[in-house]
Amino acid sequence: MTIRTHASHAPRIAVAGLSARLVAQSATRAGLDVVALDVFGDRDTREHAHLWFDIAGDGLSIDRARLYDALEQAAHLPRMLGLVVTSGLEPLTDELARAPRVPRFIGNGGEAAAVRNPRRFFALLDDAGIAHPEVRFTPPVERQGWLVKCPDGCGGTHIEQAEHVDETAPGAYFQRLSPGRSMSALFVAARRETVVIGFAEQLSIPMGHLPFVHAGSIGPIDVMPTTAIRIVEAIETIVRKTNLTGLNSIDFLLDDDTFRVLEINARPSSTMALYEAARPDAWPRGLIGAHLDACLHGELPRARCAQSTMLPMRAGQRVIFAPFTFTVSHALSDACFSDPACHDVPLAGTRIEAGMPVCTVSAIAPTLARLHVELEREHARILRSIQMD
Known part of the structure; x- marks a missing residue:
């Protein structure tokens, strides 16, 4: 302690x-x-x-x-x-x-059982007419083109290519690979109503046998208005049927104007940092303030504060993974800690294995194109510091 x-x-x-x-x-x-x-x-x-x-x-x-x-x-x-x-x-x-x-x-305790249990969740989506990639609870005859997912995992470490898995963990299910950008929407729920904060794009990288390890996110992302309306309606339907509360996020694939729901994260999501950074004046008490208001008092944020798709600034965060095994020096730890763009800064003396997360870098820019440039610059700078340490 x-x-x-x-x-x-x-x-x-x-x-x-x-x-x-x-x-x-x-x-x-x-x-x-x-x-x-x-x-x-x-x-x-x-x-x-x-x-x-x-x-x-x-x-x-x-x-x-x-x-x-x-x-x-x-x-x-x-x-x-x-x-x-x-x-x-x-x-x-x-x-x-x-x-x-x-x-x-x-937050969500037993109320979230319907979204944490794949059998119940995908049945709920089918009943509501909400699209999702094909799901099976027994191995497909031909495993190529399928993923194996564990419902209790996070960060992409719970997803494997089915053809590389001999035995599946209890509760695991198979989901067919589908086209589209990996997206999420952050929302606040209370008393079976919801306010959508905004949309973000999820970044991932392959790592060993894991094809989609979480590597960051960017947003708010503009989604075509007609598509955004249908996604919001899907979220509202899920909230009405499950009584989710507080901050949650929904992961989905966006292919042109078609979306397919992947899963619900029934807890605060890392993407909340994007909206707080892009427009801090909209969330003077942080989005955790909105989470507490919803969970403890049944109050939702004002809709005008939640229209993050209209924000003038864009924010991004990117995880930096260790290119090799090393021990964090005092100089590296101090340099990262003094850098406002660097987060999750390890203590000096911490041993980090190759492929494990070192820290997270963030950036803010007026356009997505500029944001990608800034994130890449921050990423390259920290990697150079690690290699020279």
Whole structure:
């Protein structure tokens, strides 16, 4: 446990997941005192958190015993509003929502079972006439052109090409590869109503046997008005049928004016950083403020603040992966920490294996073309620093 001393008397929230940085940063904007629980303990996570707990398991995993021990300690802190989860805790979400001696769960617990269970979710889409790629729950005869997905995964590490998989994990399902750009929409839900914040494009890279490892996102992205209306209607239908609450995101493929739904992430998404960066005046309390309002009070943000597709600026974030195994030096850690475009900054002495995430770079620009240039420049600069370190 790491403690950062300050004299705040603000309400507290606990933020838990593989990485707590993004939500902790948003919560700080909302005037909240953050208790962070994650596996990295990055410098900027600790900068935005009054307390940080190490919940790392083997590799990039969460240790269940450490998690519960930390949450029980957090529950005894004064002014604790509750727990917000990020990616990596999908298998434990329903359990955490019902668990005693931990902070109140702020988000989707058992209510999200209909979107977390592939059999129920795709049946729901079929019933509502919402398009999605073909799905099977038994192996196809010819596996080429199919993916295997685990419903409790995140970051693309739960997706494999079916022809390379001999045995599937319990609950896994097969989904046919389909054309289109990988997109998402961030939305806030409350009392079976929803406000869509905006659309973003998801970036991915192949890594070993994993074809779609999450590598960042850019947005807001303009979508043709008629298509955007149909996507929003699909989200509204899903929310009415599932009673989702707070911040959520929907992943889909966009092929010209055709969209196919892939999945729902029933928790705050990393794309929230795009909208906060592109127009911070629209979210003076951060989007976590909107999440808390929806979950605790049933209140949705004003629609005029949520029209992110009309924003004049574009924002992007890109994950930098280690080109080789190395140990982070003091110089590299300090240089990244002092750079406003660099996030998820590792501590000096951290050993990072080849292919693992090192940090995240961000950029803001008036056009998407310029944004790609700025992101590539930041990416290349950090890679050079790693190679010269």
